[in-house]
Amino acid sequence: MEAKQGWLASRVPGLGCVCGLMKEGRAPGVCWIAALPALLGALLAVLLASGAVITVYYNPWHAYASLQGITREVRGGWLVLSYHQVGASLAFALLYLHLFRILLVRGYRAPAEFAWMLWVKLLALLLLTGWLGFVLNGGEGGYSSLFNTSNAATTLSGFPGAVAMWFLGGQPGGSTLARLLVFHVLLALCAVWVILMARAAARKARPMLQGRVVPFWPVYAAQYFAALSALALLFALLLGFAPHWGQGTQNAIPAAAMAVPSISYPWYLTPLAGLAGVFPSVTGHIWAVVAAVALLYALPWLDRSKGAPPGRVYKLLTWLLALDVLALGLFTACPIGPMLPELLTFWFFFHFLVLTPLVTMMEAA
Amino acid sequence: MMRRFFAPLLAAGLLAGAAAHAEDTLSPLKFQSEGAFGSIDLAAAQRGFAVYQGVCASCHGMGALHYRDLQALGFTAEQVAGIAASVKLADGSAATPDSHFKEPAPVNMGGATPPDLSSIVAQRPGGTRYIYNFLTGFGPAPAGITLLPGHNYNAAFPGGQVSMPDVLRDNAVTYADGTKATKAQEAADVAEFLTWASDPNLSARHAVGLRAVIFFAFLTIVAVLTKRRIWRQEG
Amino acid sequence: MAESTAKPGAVPAEADRRDFLRILAMAGGAVGVASVIWPLVDALNPDAAGAAQAQPIVTVSDIPENSAKTVYWANMPILIRRLTDKQIADAEVVAMTDLPDPAEISSRVAPGNGHFVVVVGLNTGTPCELEGNSPSGPRGNYEGWVCPCDGSQYDVLGRVRSGPAKRNLAIPRFTFINKAQIQLG
Numbered sequence: 001m002e003a004k005q006g007w008l009a010s011r012v013p014g015l016g017c018v019c020g021l022m023k024e025g026r027a028p029g030v031c032w033i034a035a036l037p038a039l040l041g042a043l044l045a046v047l048l049a050s051g052a053v054i055t056v057y058y059n060p061w062h063a064y065a066s067l068q069g070i071t072r073e074v075r076g077g078w079l080v081l082s083y084h085q086v087g088a089s090l091a092f093a094l095l096y097l098h099l100f101r102i103l104l105v106r107g108y109r110a111p112a113e114f115a116w117m118l119w120v121k122l123l124a125l126l127l128l129t130g131w132l133g134f135v136l137n138g139g140e141g142g143y144s145s146l147f148n149t150s151n152a153a154t155t156l157s158g159f160p161g162a163v164a165m166w167f168l169g170g171q172p173g174g175s176t177l178a179r180l181l182v183f184h185v186l187l188a189l190c191a192v193w194v195i196l197m198a199r200a201a202a203r204k205a206r207p208m209l210q211g212r213v214v215p216f217w218p219v220y221a222a223q224y225f226a227a228l229s230a231l232a233l234l235f236a237l238l239l240g241f242a243p244h245w246g247q248g249t250q251n252a253i254p255a256a257a258m259a260v261p262s263i264s265y266p267w268y269l270t271p272l273a274g275l276a277g278v279f280p281s282v283t284g285h286i287w288a289v290v291a292a293v294a295l296l297y298a299l300p301w302l303d304r305s306k307g308a309p310p311g312r313v314y315k316l317l318t319w320l321l322a323l324d325v326l327a328l329g330l331f332t333a334c335p336i337g338p339m340l341p342e343l344l345t346f347w348f349f350f351h352f353l354v355l356t357p358l359v360t361m362m363e364a365a
Numbered sequence: 366m367m368r369r370f371f372a373p374l375l376a377a378g379l380l381a382g383a384a385a386h387a388e389d390t391l392s393p394l395k396f397q398s399e400g401a402f403g404s405i406d407l408a409a410a411q412r413g414f415a416v417y418q419g420v421c422a423s424c425h426g427m428g429a430l431h432y433r434d435l436q437a438l439g440f441t442a443e444q445v446a447g448i449a450a451s452v453k454l455a456d457g458s459a460a461t462p463d464s465h466f467k468e469p470a471p472v473n474m475g476g477a478t479p480p481d482l483s484s485i486v487a488q489r490p491g492g493t494r495y496i497y498n499f500l501t502g503f504g505p506a507p508a509g510i511t512l513l514p515g516h517n518y519n520a521a522f523p524g525g526q527v528s529m530p531d532v533l534r535d536n537a538v539t540y541a542d543g544t545k546a547t548k549a550q551e552a553a554d555v556a557e558f559l560t561w562a563s564d565p566n567l568s569a570r571h572a573v574g575l576r577a578v579i580f581f582a583f584l585t586i587v588a589v590l591t592k593r594r595i596w597r598q599e600g
Numbered sequence: 601m602a603e604s605t606a607k608p609g610a611v612p613a614e615a616d617r618r619d620f621l622r623i624l625a626m627a628g629g630a631v632g633v634a635s636v637i638w639p640l641v642d643a644l645n646p647d648a649a650g651a652a653q654a655q656p657i658v659t660v661s662d663i664p665e666n667s668a669k670t671v672y673w674a675n676m677p678i679l680i681r682r683l684t685d686k687q688i689a690d691a692e693v694v695a696m697t698d699l700p701d702p703a704e705i706s707s708r709v710a711p712g713n714g715h716f717v718v719v720v721g722l723n724t725g726t727p728c729e730l731e732g733n734s735p736s737g738p739r740g741n742y743e744g745w746v747c748p749c750d751g752s753q754y755d756v757l758g759r760v761r762s763g764p765a766k767r768n769l770a771i772p773r774f775t776f777i778n779k780a781q782i783q784l785g
Contacts, residue, residue, distance in 0.1 A: 046636070049637070049640050050640060052640075053640050053643045053644060056644065057647070065429075068429045068483070068484070069647070069649070071565075071566070072429060072430075072434070072565060072648075073647040073648040073649050074643055074647040074648075075642050075643055075645050075647065075648075076639040076642050076643050077643055077647070078566040078569075078570065079566075079570075079573065079639045079643075080639060080640060080643045082570075083639075083640070214599060218595050218599070218622075219595060219596065219599050222588070222591050222592040222595045222596070222625075223592050223596075225588050225591070225592070225625065225629060226585065226588035226589045226591070226592040228588075229581060229584045229585040229587075229588040229589075229628075229629075229632070230585050230588075232581045232584070232585075232632060232636075233578065233581040233582055233584075233585050235581075236574060236577035236578045236580075236581050237574070237578055239570075239573075239574055239577065240570060240571060240573060240574010240575060240577060240578060241401045241571070241574055243570065249487060249488060249489075249490065252484055252487040252488045253484075253488045431648075433648070433652065461657075463649075463652040463656075577635075580628075580631075580632065580635075581632065583628070584625075584628040584629070584632055587621065587624050587625050587628055588625050588628075588629075590621055591621045591622055591624075591625040594621060595622075
């Protein structure tokens, strides 16, 4: 067996590298939460596979009808659609959790800042891909969101306007969803590449191993397997009993140009939608989204801690930020007060622009 | 062979069951399709189809469905062929099992058009119960509400007034299984039928989900035990 | 297995149990992955509409004697013709040497339903749809079908009798599901 592997590994480029990962030494006792990127990769594989099947039957010129056809006519088509829907939901959940964990342990600082920037890129890619998926449903909510966005894009001037026009191809019409489908697929493939890059970068940024070392196989393989089983259990629960959790019923209604409802986004887009909605005009929405992602991207430079471990105040503030983002999503979906989204959005920007540099500087001193 | 043997028994059981507790499902109102372990009440959905075909179909289409889909409700292929053959399409020919449900002639109810009912339960908040409440919610307008011309008062409809008239009444259809066709019974049956139409895979989803949850719960326990044992020895 | 349990001491038993757990976990994982992938593979089978289209059922009992009707299947016109007794008797006495593409009558009609001829209505010479379904229309010298493009003539059984065409009309797959209906495909 060993000889066979050696024979194959000496002839297939890259295989030796993969087998090497299996034998790679790791520090003992790493928490299961470090397996999140691997779980995210598994979900991405499910999304790609189910997306491939959906694309076989999906017709962007009759989006709603073709999805109805997948649900009703294709063998097990409802199951494949649910894979995609639940998979997207869980992928966002895991990515948000992963980002929060990096924030909490200050895992974004050098030498891991490149890995952090890749994770933020992955977030941006998934947000865009998720929005495109929402639009590709051909339902009322997706159409309205597309309509608003392309309306705003026509008011942009200069380079941003040109990019937006290039992306959307003008006013929503017959072929808009066909081009958005291509972008949906391309961005998803980019996301796979980015997650591989991010994992490689994170591995490179790991501190040198000292003391006792345990092999990946079977120690961490068993841990990853347990985590994956638990994820599958959660997946099955959602798939069987709450397939549309956090999605709203709006996209169940076919898009009609005359209906202009207030859009209810899927849960993973609501915090961002709420943050954008605070700003006046749709142009403002777009810039707010860009600014929020750019702030995350710039976090390694906003942090002035120079290697100090995260203190109590910093941890408290990071928890507050997580609650802030959750609340932003919740109160956008079910509005209760007039000034609440404004306040929560303010806190988001205040956290990164003022509190983070201030607190980290004080902790370093 | 087995299926041929059991089908009449099953059908008889379903009909007997439905007839036996038909009154119970109305007071208090409950639908077999509700809840995490819900499944479509096939007997009720069959009766609901009769109500749709006899009453609703003259104005509301169900464009996403074919007559062959009705086999999922427990109708045999011959029954479905008979149902389809009895439908005259717009061009005068008889429908076949592979035809889509017949689109009714366009109706204009004072500016409103009757919505397609294929996915109506998924499209309305409250779903099945909303359909029942809507169909039984017509009545005289309370004081203080001025109805628009051509509108009717309905307590369940958002805004209270709707172009659709109150169409269900006792014995609007005759049920093949002998269930008493009261107005409430008709509304409950058609709500169950429309629930199936909106989500034909509801029963299958719950069955698959339950099996998958049991399997992965078992696998998670095994995986966690394996991990613990390996970590105790090597970790 | 038997060997290790025979030996006293806790270590082999421990190893056994661990092996069993590991094998169970691996087998469970394999079953899990396979059952997640299976619906994705299965979904690529033809859908319900495709399956219905692939094997349409055609009612033939409404075709009058000496007439044919055209149905379209797999983008081809399928001609279904009901023969008269006389046409069958006439066809039986045609000498094989008179035929450019000899074929017995038994090979041209459905066994047990000898009055029906089911053929693909495309000329085997110049690709063209044939004429001659109705008794009053153009049928050529052999009471069958003619090609309006190159003048090829076919008899009632769809055998080529004259013209540029050299082969008989193709016969699609079909079965009589009862006396009144056939299923194509």
